[in-house]
Amino acid sequence: MIRTIAFDADDTLWVNETYFRDAEDYFCNLLTDYVSFKECQKRLFDMEMRNLPLYGYGIKPFTLSLIECAIDITDGDVSSETITKIIDIGKEMLMAPVDVMKGVEKTLKTLSKKYRLVVATKGDLLDQERKLEKSGLSSYFHHIEVMSDKKPVNYTNLIQHLDIEPAAFLMIGNSLKSDVVPVLEIGGHAYHIPFHTTWAHEQIDFEVTHKQFKAFESVTQLLEVL
Amino acid sequence: MIRTIAFDADDTLWVNETYFRDAEDYFCNLLTDYVSFKECQKRLFDMEMRNLPLYGYGIKPFTLSLIECAIDITDGDVSSETITKIIDIGKEMLMAPVDVMKGVEKTLKTLSKKYRLVVATKGDLLDQERKLEKSGLSSYFHHIEVMSDKKPVNYTNLIQHLDIEPAAFLMIGNSLKSDVVPVLEIGGHAYHIPFHTTWAHEQIDFEVTHKQFKAFESVTQLLEVL
Numbered sequence: 233m234i235r236t237i238a239f240d241a242d243d244t245l246w247v248n249e250t251y252f253r254d255a256e257d258y259f260c261n262l263l264t265d266y267v268s269f270k271e272c273q274k275r276l277f278d279m280e281m282r283n284l285p286l287y288g289y290g291i292k293p294f295t296l297s298l299i300e301c302a303i304d305i306t307d308g309d310v311s312s313e314t315i316t317k318i319i320d321i322g323k324e325m326l327m328a329p330v331d332v333m334k335g336v337e338k339t340l341k342t343l344s345k346k347y348r349l350v351v352a353t354k355g356d357l358l359d360q361e362r363k364l365e366k367s368g369l370s371s372y373f374h375h376i377e378v379m380s381d382k383k384p385v386n387y388t389n390l391i392q393h394l395d396i397e398p399a400a401f402l403m404i405g406n407s408l409k410s411d412v413v414p415v416l417e418i419g420g421h422a423y424h425i426p427f428h429t430t431w432a433h434e435q436i437d438f439e440v441t442h443k444q445f446k447a448f449e450s451v452t453q454l455l456e457v458l
Numbered sequence: 459m460i461r462t463i464a465f466d467a468d469d470t471l472w473v474n475e476t477y478f479r480d481a482e483d484y485f486c487n488l489l490t491d492y493v494s495f496k497e498c499q500k501r502l503f504d505m506e507m508r509n510l511p512l513y514g515y516g517i518k519p520f521t522l523s524l525i526e527c528a529i530d531i532t533d534g535d536v537s538s539e540t541i542t543k544i545i546d547i548g549k550e551m552l553m554a555p556v557d558v559m560k561g562v563e564k565t566l567k568t569l570s571k572k573y574r575l576v577v578a579t580k581g582d583l584l585d586q587e588r589k590l591e592k593s594g595l596s597s598y599f600h601h602i603e604v605m606s607d608k609k610p611v612n613y614t615n616l617i618q619h620l621d622i623e624p625a626a627f628l629m630i631g632n633s634l635k636s637d638v639v640p641v642l643e644i645g646g647h648a649y650h651i652p653f654h655t656t657w658a659h660e661q662i663d664f665e666v667t668h669k670q671f672k673a674f675e676s677v678t679q680l681l682e683v684l
Contacts, residue, residue, distance in 0.1 A: 286552050288584035292518040299525065300545055303538045312534040315541060319526055326512050357583055358514035358606040375619065378604075380584040393601065 240405030295322030466631030
């Protein structure tokens with residue numbers, strides 16, 4: 233019944249959240265004269281949430297929020313050296329190598345013989361295209377769909393665009409909130425493979441049980457059911 | 459023969475470059491103590507070109523380049539008040555109203571009865587989706603394609619994705635460099651409608667003559683030939 237499989241990219245195909253958490257640690261270490269590490273993390277998260285509707289997801293929004301947060305936390309006292317360091321954090325993240333997760337290539341290779349595979353990811357088009365290119369995984373995918381958000385309406389658009397029925401669509405990803413719940417809501421299948429770190433914004437506090445839902449510990453386990 | 463018409467968005471469907479030039483004027487006026495207006499414009503353009511491969515197109519890359527350029531021009535002497543003003547410029551640009559150009563709606567309404575219309579634009583997905591929404595023009599388009607660049611390869615991907623032959627594809631836009639030349643190169647049709655202001659990066663210094671090329675002064679003139 234499943235004909236098309238969409239993979240989330242960040243923290244499903246390759247490591248991502250780790251880079252953001254490392255950047256956050258570096259940032260908060262720059263500001264220890266002004267606030268505690270914990271308070272800094274909280275202020276940054278609040279700033280990101282405030283800017284999210286306007287900026288969207290990705291490294292450039294994150295960098296802009298870091299700069300605004302540094303000015304906010306230091307009450308304008310931040311030095312231009314620190315701002316330059318923040319700009320450099322963002323650039324380094326954009327240039328970072330792509331660390332493909334264990335078992336991903338083998339799994340895609342096998343699945344691509346039987347299913348049409350696509351990438352369905354939030355974030356920035358240029359950045360995600362670059363990461364797909366660097367990953368060496370491009371050839372397994374029919375196309376890459378960068379979505380401005382992962383709400384039910386965005387998945388409905390994607391499925392129409394792919395010209396299939398929701399029941400023929402399977403989404404695989406690390407976020408219950410973004411990759412699983414909205415897909416089940418519109419009649420698709422969704423499989424969850426958690427990553428060890430989840431951004432607070434992606435966390436949900438309920439259990440998912442649904443006949444079109446499955447959970448796995450690693451990507452290679454997909455081959456046992458697909 | 460033409461079946462699908464792709465419209466560029468910025469400065470073809472709605473005003474865009476004007477907002478960037480206004481922001482640039484505001485920015486250079488903040489820095490008159492350090493450099494002349496003309497030198498500021500030059501330094502900003504150089505900074506944008508240096509950051510383009512990494513950041514791509516759009517308002518967020520522009521904002522990050524403004525910040526970096528302010529630090530560079532002032533040799534680190536820029537105040538956090540100025541950085542905050544720059545962040546605010548970017549936010550205002552993201553929230554700006556969409557000024558649909560004269561004759562666009564009437565033209566789209568007529569063309570949408572005979573052709574499949576799509577939007578083909580560079581820049582930021584969230585920002586372009588928001589502008590299309592604000593413009594009130596969404597219903598005339600089959601879909602919006604945000605491209606990381608407008609090189610021949612990007613158009614080839616778009617045309618494959620639309621499942622048509624290049625000869626059945628017409629691109630309409632204000633940039634000879636991005637909307638016309640690469641499309642003619644891959645065998646498509648391209649019509650040029652200039653906007654009064656063109657970003658230096660989009661300027662070319664040769665004439666276009668090609669049997670699949672036409673030039674118009676305003677969008678409503680399209681109805682005379684399509």
